[in-house]
Amino acid sequence: MDLAVPLGAEERKVRAARRFGRIGLVITVAWLLAVPAFVVWTGLPAPGFTWSLAALYVVGLALHLWRIREHVTSLGRPASVPFVVVTSAVALALTLVGLASTWSGWIWGLVGGVLLGDVVSGMRARWIALWVIVATGTVLSLGLLITHQRDYGIPLPLWLGPAVAAFYVCTMWLVDVERLWWLKAVTDLDYSRRVAAELATARERLRLADDLHDILGHALEVVAFKSELASRLLDVDADRAKAEMEEVQRVARSSLTEVRALVRDARVVDLSTELAGARAVLDSAGIQLVVRGDPAVVTGRARSVLGRVLREAMTNVLRHADPRRCTIEIEVADGTARLRVVNDGVGPGTAGVGGTGLVALGRYLDEHSGRLDAGPGPDGMFHVDAMLPEAVR
Structure with a gap:
């Protein structure tokens, strides 16, 4: 050969x-x-x-x-x-x-x-x-x-x-x-x-690693949370425990589909879809969610970019905090799309901990002419604030 x-x-x-x-x-x-x-x-x-x-x-x-x-x-x-x-x-x-x-x-x-x-x-x-x-x-x-x-x-x-x-x-x-x-x-x-x-190859590998972290990190966190919730509900509410396990299967299959799409470079992340997923996960966890703004006002490539930001923010909420309430704000003003996620329940041992996800997310927004600010605020809340031009390509 x-x-x-x-x-x-x-x-x-x-x-x-x-x-x-x-x-x-x-x-x-x-x-x-x-x-x-x-x-x-x-x-x-x-x-x-x-x-x-x-x-x-x-x-x-x-x-x-x-x-x-x-x-x-x-x-x-x-x-x-x-x-x-x-x-x-x-x-x-x-x-x-x-x-x-x-x-x-x-x-x-x-x-x-x-x-x-x-x-x-x-x-x-x-x-x-x-x-x-x-x-x-x-x-x-x-x-x-x-x-x-x-x-x-x-x-x-x-x-x-x-x-x-x-x-x-x-x-x-x-x-x-x-x-x-x-x-x-x-x-x-x-x-x-x-x-x-060589730099282009390294950059592509880094992008692939960030995307895999984005997909699998979020999916595994949801699977772990819902599996634990189902095990607790098994003796008191078998029907809801079954529903949670079915949701685990759905999340696993969805993540597998996204990984395959990533390999084909055909992965699509949508802000509305991610918002619906965040609402379902937080409701299951008993976390009060307040949404301000309509994801439909965000158009073009910005929908996918902010969708990824929201997914990583939800992953951090589940992994690094024990919140009781969470606020998601979506707005478009002066040609700039903005997503702001605020949650409580950030303890002294986890404040400021964003793992590698937020670092990768910052690089991702930089590539799209955007900016990411993330960290604990003086009010004891954890803030994730992402802004980018709505007409970003």
Whole structure:
């Protein structure tokens, strides 16, 4: 069975960018290998320069490959001080010895420019500009001094070689640095995309955990309460005990349906339905309920959001308090829907205890541009106050 996961369009783009970046590195190395081939083709260096040029070239190529290895492991990291010192010395020596060796020695400036790119990659822009200006000026001035003391036996101006070498030094570093900059930009964007995907996954898991807490926490609290009530009524009122157990079955089946809907992302919570459920539960518990306002005045997405708030508030009433009365207020004013639940019976050991439900509910309202205030008030009552725009999506 094929378990390969198909790549998305963004992943393919990132891989293509990395592939072209590596191809660019290979092309740069190919250019460096073409330099000695060009020198041999145009004429071997003058006696006394061959071995020194060969040694400097091998060292320069090794330094470039070393820098590529550093970029592969830590793209964009500035070069170390020893690397900067050694590479700068090798690049300058190779360029100047190349100018002194033959009339075509300006080609060695190409290697010097690439090595300059290895030196300045990862630096700040102002330091790069300073390095390039100093390196170009040094190659041009010392190159002119060297070529004026040489006679190549060809009808070309003596300044031409140093000028071309300085041009290579001034420009070739940009090819190296720009390619690495683009490769790093693509890598950083890919990393940001992956982090965003991981955060989205974590957020979805948190949302699922909050919804499960909302469904099962409330359902299990109602089941536990009604089961205890039925056991107490069994000997004194068998018919009512049976009715309570039937209600336990209904709540369990309803919760199972909601869990399945949650898995299908089709769960609907309605304020009117939750208010009817709260009324039934509190009546069974002998808790006086006062409702002010009509849930029908709340429309749109706000009905579902406030329905979830009411469910969590009822869960807290049953779990964290021993109330005798509870008040539910529903209103819409100035485009803002508000639900306020107030209950007594909050003892000193449970005051302020909201578990994780109210914390999750606060996050849920934040996601819908709403606000949740919950906690014990100075009147000894526990308040849950939720507000959000009625036109929330």
